[in-house]
Amino acid sequence: MKLMKLFRRRSIHMNIAIAFSCLIVCTTAILTFSSYRLSSNAVTSSSIQKTSQLVQQVKLNIQTYIGNMESIASLVISSRDLMRYVEATQAERDADESMKRGASQYLRSVVESREDIASILYVNKDGDFVSDQSHAVMKSRSEWMQQDWYRLALVSSQEVVSPSHVQHIFEDQYRWVVSISRKLPASGRSQEGVLLVDLNYNVINDLCRQIELGQRGYVFIVSPSGDLVYHPQQQLIHSELKSEQMQTVLDMESGSIKLGKADESKIYTVATTSFGWKIVAVTYPDELIENKHQMQTSAVLWGVICLIVALTLSIILSYALTKPLKNLEMHMKKAERGNFDIRVDIEGTHEIGKLARTFNLMISRIKELMNQIVEEQEMKRRSELKALQSQIQPHFLYNTLDSIIWMAESGKVDDVVEMTTALSRLLRLSINKGEELVPVSVELDHILSYLTIQSRRYRRKFTYSIDVDEHILDAPILKLVMQPIVENAIYHGIKPKPDQGHIQINGWKENDSIVLTITDDGEGMDPEKLRTILMDKPRASGGSGVGVANVNQRIQLYFGHDYGLHYESEREEGTVVTLRIPFIQVEVKGNEEIGQMDAG
Secondary structure, rough: OOOHHHHHOOOOHHHHHHHHHHHHHHHHHHHHHHHHHHHHHHHHHHHHHHHHHHHHHHHHHHHHHHHHHHHHHHHHHHHHHHHHHOOOOOOOHHHHHHHHHHHHHHHHHHHOOOOEEEEEEEEEOOOOEOOOOOOOOOOOOHHOOOHHHHHHHOOOOOOEEEHHHHOOOOOOOOOEEEEEEEEEEOOOOOEEEEEEEEEEEEHHHHHHHOOOOOOEEEEEEEEOOEEEEEEEEEEHHHHHOOOOOHHHHHHHHOEEEEEEOOOOOOEEEEEOOOOOOOEEEEEEEHHHHHHHHHHHHHHHHHHHHHHHHHHHHHHHHHHHHHHHHHHHHHHHHHHOOOOOOOOOOOOOOHHHHHHHHHHHHHHHHHHHHHHHHHHHHHHHHHHHHHHHHOOOHHHHHHHHHHHHHHHHHHHOOHHHHHHHHHOOOOOOHHHHHOOEEEEHHHHHHHHHHHHHHHHHHHOOOOOEEEEEOOOHOOOOOEEOOHHHHHHHHHHHHHOOOOOOOEEEEEEEEOOOEEEEEEEEOOOOOOOHHHHHHOOOOOOOOOOOOHHHHHHHHHHHHHHOOOOOEEEEEOOOOEEEEEEEEOOOEEEEEEEEEEEEEEOO
16 A cells, blocks of 8 residues: 555656566576576586586496406405415315415515505404414414404405405504405314405595595495495594584485575585495585676676666656657646647557547537526626616606606606606616727716716605716717626615715726726625625615626626726715726727726
8 A cells, every 4th residue: 555655656757667677686686696596506417417527437447446446456365375385274274384474475566566455364163363464473372363454354245345444464564544355264183264464545545635626515325234434524523523424315316405404505415325324415505606706706796787787768768758758748737827829739549649639529528618608698798788788777766767757756857857858868878889898988978867867866865976987988888887886885875874975986087997986875794795795695675676796797807807896895984885897998080089008
């Protein structure tokens, strides 16, 4: 809801730009992240594949090395000197010491010819042994018979490859070796024995250390039993300061797996040798991508460039889309200010073009209706004026004629002549060829005739006086605008007054206007009636039939809202009505009179 309110408060251009921008930002972010992830995954996959190849190579190297050692063990077993010692009985060995010395020399020659062999030893169940070290002192029989190389060889039908360990067969010797042991079955005269070949641990160490797997990656080897054959941090493993996922590694035959939390995750790549050793390469995901920082920078850089270009295009596109709407909005504001002579250029046949076409039709229709209304109002105004001109209330006419008859019966011939003359002039001025504008002097003659008749009818009820500047007598004024005001002054101001009243009519030019005031000293009006006097409402009976509100509307309709009537009144003090119209300079050309506004 808040988002919808936010969009409602902004312009359509801004809304489109924001919508495009949000869509572009989201799309660019997704594409940038996706491209980075795809690139990262591709590089990671390639690195893991490369690591797998390295592990396979280490596996082959170790298998080849162990295979060579097994071949050497087989060669040793098949040698004449050693077999002569192995097949001899105990008595023969005791009788011929050269037999053991010859076997020892042969074993020593093999060890000296290979740097990767630490020692070779043959021992049987009786404890008789022969070694490449002729002067070495072997430990007690109970100690070495419990060691894995001996115990496992007796129960196995093939060579036994032991994990790396410290060999302690001989007194004062503690070598770090990997042992290959093989059972030699008993012959007709000899006891069952075991041939032991100790491999120099440094060979395996060198094979594994030459593998580079980033700054922290490494390779380790584990036996089927879970014992470490090789580990670059073997001491830390034994002291439990470092650990590996041994069980997971032992459960895997080959392949790669990612283990650990995000910041401490490792990728274990496993390969299994033919004799059961697990060759394990440990790599760190963040190091597999050597140019990870460059990839991130490149992805972000291209994302920002694409974002800037897309945002620029979105702003241009939103402007192009909303330009016709802006143009239409501008024309609507002109129409709102009253300018209906405008037309919107129709561009294309899309929805905005249809909207512009509809707007043009609407403006044309509104202008047509407004002209029609103006014409109807003008016709109504003229009809009202004609009705006013032709309308003299029968009651007023009957009373005037009754007054004339009464005067005639009373022998007041002069009064009869005066009143008849005034009524004749009143009727003639009301008709006046149907013209709408008359000189101020003609309107004053009409008011004078009306006041003459009314003063005769209401003898001694009111007096009147007229004082108008002669410079405005020829200026045009709307016909019959003063009679309703004077009529109100007589019927509603002076007639209810017990004393005699007075009506004063004054007129003068003020700047570019004509000001006429009708002042009476009658009853006056209360504030509420004064406030509503110029409101359009039904006319009470007994008047002329055209109220002062209608007079005010006629003046404003003809001359504008700067002109019209203004009332000032107080109870028991009287009323002052100010009539203001523009001063129109009259130019006479031949027999025609032309009215022109005075340029002030």
